Structures are given as C-alpha cells and as structure tokens.
Amino acid sequence: TSERLGEKLCSLEDCIEGTGVYPRHGYIYSSLAGYVLKKNEGGQLPVISVVRETETQLLPNVGAIVTCKVTSINPRFAKVHILYVGSTPLKDRFKGTIRKEDVRATEKDKVETYKSFRLGDIVLAKVISLGDVQSNYLLTTAENELGVVVAHSEAGAQMVPISWCEMQCPRTHSKEFRKVARVQPEYLQA
Known part of the structure; x- marks a missing residue:
C-alpha cells in the first residue's frame, strides 16, 4: 500500500x-x-x-507489456532480456522466451523465428506466464501492437518499418523480415 x-x-x-x-x-x-x-x-x-x-522492485506480471532485447534465436523460440515493464526500467535482469507459436496470432504453423526477430532487436511483448529463478518468463507478440520496435540492418542503420512483416534499411534499401509492432505512442521508450 x-x-x-x-x-x-x-x-x-x-x-x-x-x-x-x-x-x-x-x-x-x-x-x-x-x-x-x-x-x-x-x-x-x-x-x-x-x-x-x-x-521498489517491479516484477513483470501476467498481462504486462514489456520492452525486451533479443539475445538468442533458434527455430523454436527467441530468448530475450526484459528491460522495461511499461515505461519503468528494471533494476534486475529478467529473462524471457518468445516461442514460435506465440510470435503472431495467425498462421502460427508457418512462423519462422529467424524471419521474426534478429539478435539485438528491441521488442514489445506481453507476459503470458511468470518465470522464476530457473525458468524464463513466457512472452507473446501475437497482437498488432506487439513485435519489433527497433532493429538495425546489416549496415548498422536503424531500419524503418514498411509493413507488418518487413523493415527496410534507409542506407542500403535492403529489406529484412521482422514481426513488426504497430507501436502505440505510450509504449515508446526515449
């Protein structure tokens, strides 16, 4: 209280x-x-x-919107570090997992994690189950507002979203696949 x-x-x-x-x-x-x-x-x-x-130590709760950074990817899931709960930065490092089936709401069987996220991407996700010291928080990006919000191209430039599944490098104009978030202004971190 x-x-x-x-x-x-x-x-x-x-x-x-x-x-x-x-x-x-x-x-x-x-x-x-x-x-x-x-x-x-x-x-x-x-x-x-x-x-x-x-x-006070803020903990990610079920239903919370979190900002996280992708740390590893394999065909079944992406591992992330949770950086913010809402707009509050976390003191401690919490780990999360976005499973292949939780990337998007439609055609879940056709999801490829490598075409959704890349290492270092900043992702907006929602907590769907709590973790503990041994296990990770389970996260989802299966809403239009959730997904990649900041990504850098191979050339090192910050990419621009061009659709819900692609971003483009402003320097080289090359396109890369991502599960792109339609960002709501209140979730944007400075």
Whole structure:
C-alpha cells in the first residue's frame, strides 16, 4: 500500500523502525511518501520501512507489456532480456522466451523465428506466464501492437518499418523480415 508523509504506521510495541520512518509518542510514522515494507529479520518484531516508489522492485506480471532485447534465436523460440515493464526500467535482469507459436496470432504453423526477430532487436511483448529463478518468463507478440520496435540492418542503420512483416534499411534499401509492432505512442521508450 502507498503511504503519505507523516502517516502513523504502527505502535513501537509491534514493530522496529527501519528506513524512511521515525518514532514519536510510542508510534512509528512515515517520513516519506512511498510503500511500506515489513520484514522479519530474525528478531522478535518485524522491521518496518517506507521506500519510494522508484526503489521498489517491479516484477513483470501476467498481462504486462514489456520492452525486451533479443539475445538468442533458434527455430523454436527467441530468448530475450526484459528491460522495461511499461515505461519503468528494471533494476534486475529478467529473462524471457518468445516461442514460435506465440510470435503472431495467425498462421502460427508457418512462423519462422529467424524471419521474426534478429539478435539485438528491441521488442514489445506481453507476459503470458511468470518465470522464476530457473525458468524464463513466457512472452507473446501475437497482437498488432506487439513485435519489433527497433532493429538495425546489416549496415548498422536503424531500419524503418514498411509493413507488418518487413523493415527496410534507409542506407542500403535492403529489406529484412521482422514481426513488426504497430507501436502505440505510450509504449515508446526515449
């Protein structure tokens, strides 16, 4: 829950003060606006702290739109690093997988991952199942708004989308296949 500056959090009998809080008249109050964290650190009482919104660890949830970078590709899937959830950059590295069948909504059996993504592409995707330390998050690009948003050609130039499945190099005019996103402005990262 989000707390306001100066809000009473608990009694000093129930909690130990951590960061972002101060004691007064037997109670612990929030010294900044943010989120309350209670941790049992082996002592009798939990330690209560308040952290700013930007300091909380954001996790990719099912249904979240994420921005990721392609790190490896094989015929069955593309592996990615998740960089942003919505417009918030992630502190920790989360890995994701876009399976061949989750690349697009139609003609899934005809999808070729090499014609959808390339190494280094920046992709907008949606989380369809949660990962953990051992496994990756499962992602999909099977919506018009999802797919490759930034790609560089063999010549190193940033390519321009020319259809939902092709991008073109402005330098050499060569075309490359991609699963191109029809980008909504709110998802664009600066």
